Amino acid sequence: MQILLVEEQEGATHSPASELQRYGHDITTVGTGAVALEVYEDADIVLLDINLPDIDGLEVCRRIRAAGDKPIIAFARRGAELDRVLGLQAGADDCLDKPYGVRELQARIEAVMRRIERGGSRCARLKCPETGKLSIGSLCIDPVSREVKLNGGPVQLTRKEFDLLFYLAERSDTVVTRPRLMLEIWHDTTPHALNSRASRTIDTHVSSLRGKLGREWIRTVRGVGFRLSPPHVRVRSMSRARD
Template sequence: MENDDRDAESLVRGLQRHGHEVDRVATGITALHAYDSADLVLLDLELPDLDGLEVCRQIRSAGTTAVIAVTARGTELDRVLGLQAGADDYLVKPYGFRELMARMDAVMRRVHAQTDTPAIITHGPLCIDAAARQVTLDGRRIDVTRKEFDLLYLLASQPDTVIPRKRIMQAVWGDVWSRRTIDTHISSLRNKLGHSDWILTVRGVGFQLGGI
């Protein structure tokens, strides 16, 4: 969804020429009623009725539909807020159509890659269900955000491997991130799991799933 009619029409035509089925809506409320039939949502954060970040949060909390935030807000804080709201990527206007297509392809590759890993991963008392996007510890459900889930699932899918910080950031956040982003999410996950040893820091390299 794009809030400028002329830009929206041009974008729709370009996407259609590349073989995409496109459904354009003009408001956040309409988007929340229509997104569940889409594989990917291009979400303009400047909407006439709702805060775009809130629309992003609601889409993310309800499922796994991919979201790319498209906005004129280009500061680091804006990017962090957009990614924390659940966007899979963040694109600042003005942008080139080829860049948009590349980012769409990258996001969908990450989505498809996640479906190729085991549906349920168990690590001692920790259970991660990819289909339900749920985390349980000793049978108790742990409430996590989308990015926290993606981060934990990535670590759990390779429990004997130290995953470099850069690879984590590319897999979970794409190429828009700051060092503080991953540290904040690691800290939050450790708190929710109740012990820092669930995620081990390998200084100068990255992170690894641990256990207690």
Template sequence: MSQRTQEKPAPLISESIIPAAAGEAWRILVVERDVTYAESLMAGLRRHGHQVTRVETGGAALQVYGNADLVLIDLELPDLDGLEVCRAIRSAGETPIIALTARGSELDRVLGLQAGADDYMVKPYGFHELMARMQAVMRRAKPRPQTVDVIDQGPLRIDAGARQVSLDGKRIDVTRKEFDVLYLLASNTGNVVPRKKLMQQIWGDSWSRRTVDTHVSSLRSKLGCPDWIVTIRGVGFRLGHG
């Protein structure tokens, strides 16, 4: 008598595809409640040299996404709808978002992209394709090449090529937008950068006064001295001397 064979469920991430070649390392936030799936995804990302942080809820994601270069989010979350989380992240800035979800209808895709996701992938998917889509999204997110690659302002060093900031030789961990703010100010050393110019060049059409102030406050804290960024009341900001 023949035994009935039991089929294995399809993996959420295809294991039959060879991983993409390693490239630039990013800080990636994975918003996923499924532990097994998240661990598989994170292991693959780390093998490619990326720094990965995971949270299980939308609320937690909204607390920490500012430290990420890219957000990978499942839309099925235990506390908030993933679409609402995407809208909140997008309204605050331009952090790249890729939705990774089981919601696969055309309407779901449209709603996800309208909510602010830069790309949308339906589970199960191939890891190679995910890496390719991440690279495409990050290429679009990169700022235009700058004229000056490295700016030294006393002990403060801003390396545009590596997108790194160091003070007295010690690296300062800044977010993508924080770097853009600091680099713009440093590129105009001695001059005041109007608040409107700062907002338009870095945030485009998606910004608020509070967004700019929050990033400036965070930079001052990380640099250890408020004098590094001087507020010119009613006008804007300029780089100081710490």
């Protein structure tokens, strides 16, 4: 397996590169986010330290995830729960505390690759570059005509419902946070914590979409946000979420 290891080289006291090679992997190690963004496409999986000397590791994770389905395991400082949460929100498939044991890392690599091979960690998302139409399972979204079809039949949505659905669909590989939805869909730039009114606005629109698509299409990740996936895909998250 081709593995890209992204971690700051200078002063590094713990690098799994040589030990991972014993498992038969080919390891490419880079020390900056900029270089990682240039070479990651050749790797089967990316091991990404959130703390990098140039580009924020979370931003590197977001850019890789925005470009496709490349598997990513992020590394965070031990005990830094917020870093782990942010890493998962940015699109990482898993997040591991540093320092870590290489046997555990190898087990997590195997688990992530198994989920992806089974289609369990992400839903199949197809986008036509010519039309921009987005298909996820039996759901088809046309951003030009703003038409939505489910199982071949039309679904009538309001303007904001469509905006919310399409935003989630384009990011179906990740959990989208409530503040991000308020910023991108409702253009609320208020620099304070999400208030109860804003939260009710999101919940109302999510509830309406569930009523039109089916409750299982939009899953709640408690304390984080929402994720779109076909009903047959079981989404694994950092918490056991219920809709």
